[in-house]
Amino acid sequence: MKPEEKEAPDAHFFVDKQNIALWPRDPPSKQDPPLGPRKSFTIRVVLICLSLIMVTSIVLQAILYPWFMGTISDVKANAQWLKGRVDNISILGSEMKKDSGGMKAVSVQIETVNASLDSVHSQILILKTNVEKASAQIDNLRKKWEEADHLNTQIPELKRDLDKASALNGMVRTLQSRLDNINKSLRQQRDILQMVSQGWEFFKDNFYYFSRISKTWYSAEQFCVSRDSHLTSVTSQNEQEFLYKTAGGLPHWIGLTKAGSEGDWYWVDDTPFNKDSVRFWLPGEPNNVGNSEHCANIKVSSLRSWNDDSCDIKLFFICKRPYIQSEP
Ligand SMILES: [Ca+2]
Secondary structure (H helix, E strand, O other), X not given: OOHHHOOOOOEEEEEEOOEEEEEEOOOOOOOOOOOOHHHHHHHHHHXXXXXXXXXXXXXXHHHHHHHHHHHHHHHHHHHHHHHHHHHHHHHHHHHHHHHHHHHHHHHHHHHHHHHHHHHHHHHHHHHHHHHHHHHHHHHHHHHHHHHHHHHHHHHHHXXXXXXXXXXXXXXXXXXXXXXXXXXXXXXXXXXXXXXXXXXXXXXXXXXXXEOOOOEOHHHHHHHHHHOOOEEOOOOOHHHHHHHHHHHOOOOEEEEEEOOOOOOOOEEOOOOOOOHXXXXXXXXXXXXXXXXXXXXEEEOOOOOOOEEEEOOOOOEEEEEEEEOOOOOO
């Protein structure tokens, strides 16, 4: 190391009683020898340096002062801007605090809306289910309608079949009626044959029994009653003709009498006595011989054949029973 590069002593600036001194860190002892020209040179250098420093300081102040002032102004402006921002942030904080209450209310409303939406969703599901059911029913109805429409096309044919069936039914009814009549006729034939086999005659809806034995009028009537009949009445010329012709000219008791009455003739089977029947009496009859002739008979084979006679004499007799259709 060079001696010049030895550590240089720090210079100290001292002002005392208008004297300016510059020396190293440690002041020289009084015993050091006087500096002479070196000292003077040093002082000048120092003064120059100080002057330079001062000039530099003044120049720097002149230059930097506006910059510092501008900077300070900017700092102030920035501080003002920051204050405004802080104020804004504070206002925003207040507003956010206010909005926080609003948000809570909104949150409650949102929950309510969500609950309503859930309810609506449930109702939509129910409606969807109902719509599906209704759709199925509509399909079912449509199928039935199509079936009905198909049947509707068959109606004319069915109507023709129905007309045919109706005509056939009419024919069946006619045949049934005829069959009923045939059955009725057969039953009547059977009844007639049965009565005829027992000795009865059939004439115009009545059976007649011409006896082969003789009885008094009363006994004859009792016989007829025992066979569900009475001594015959005569209600027409045809019947009179049938009776006297079948009697064959032999006297037969008939059901005409005045016994028990006050002289009026009457039919024992309660048939009303027709006064026109006087035309069936024999000429000169009834003569009531001996006032004892109270019963009538067909005496001869003639339209005018009736004769009154004593009820106690025995004659053949004629019973009469109306024909009644037997049950099938
Ligand atoms: Ca007589």
